[in-house]
Amino acid sequence: GQNIDQPTEMTATEGAIVQINCTYQTSGFNGLFWYQQHAGEAPTFLSYNVLDGLEEKGRFSSFLSRSKGYSYLLLKELQMKDSASYLCAVRADYKLSFGAGTTVTVRA
C-alpha cells in the first residue's frame, strides 16, 4: 500500500505564499494528484504530476521528485477563498490513495 504524509494544518495571510509538502512511499507509481476540498463539498482536481519537475497553473504550482518520494503544492497570492483542505493523492496500480489532507486557513 501507500504511506502518504502531509502536514495537518497551515495558516497564512491573504496575499502570501504557502507550500504544502507531501511525502509518499509506493510501488507501481502512476502519478501524483492534488485536490482541493472545501468543507462539506467534494474534492476538486487541482494538479497532476507524473514526471519530475514543476507544473504551473495560474496561482497554483505543483512539484514532484519521484526519486525522493516528494511533492509540494505551492499556493501564491493567497485569497480568502483558498481556505480549504488540500489532499495529496498517489496513483498506483489503478488505485488512488489519499493523504489525510492539510487544512489551510487564510487570514486577512
Added chain:
Amino acid sequence: KAGVTQTPRYLIKTRGQQVTLSCSPISGHRSVSWYQQTPGQGLQFLFEYFSETQRNKGNFPGRFSGRQFSNSRSEMNVSTLELGDSALYLCASSAGGPQETQYFGPGTRLLVL
C-alpha cells in the same frame, strides 16, 4: 459536459438496514471509483469498476459491494449497516487509464442511527 452525479445526496438509516447509492459518471468515462470519507480516517478507497468489472478493491468488509452497468453508471450497496458506516460516500469517474484524472461527484452523506 455534465459532471459526476450521485443520488441520493442525503440518507438516514438505522443499524441493520441496507442502503444502495448511485453514481452516474461523466459522459464517456468508463471508470467509476468509490470512496468513504470520515473525519477520523480521511478518504479511503472502496473499489473501482471499469467496463462492468471490478478492477480494484480496498480493505473494506464484504458488506460493501458494488456493480457497474453497461452505461457505466455504478451502484454501491452496504448491507447490515453499522453506526461506523456513517460517512460521506464519494464516487469519482475517469476515462480509465492509469494516469487519468478522477473527477468527484458531490457525494452522498449517510447517517446511520
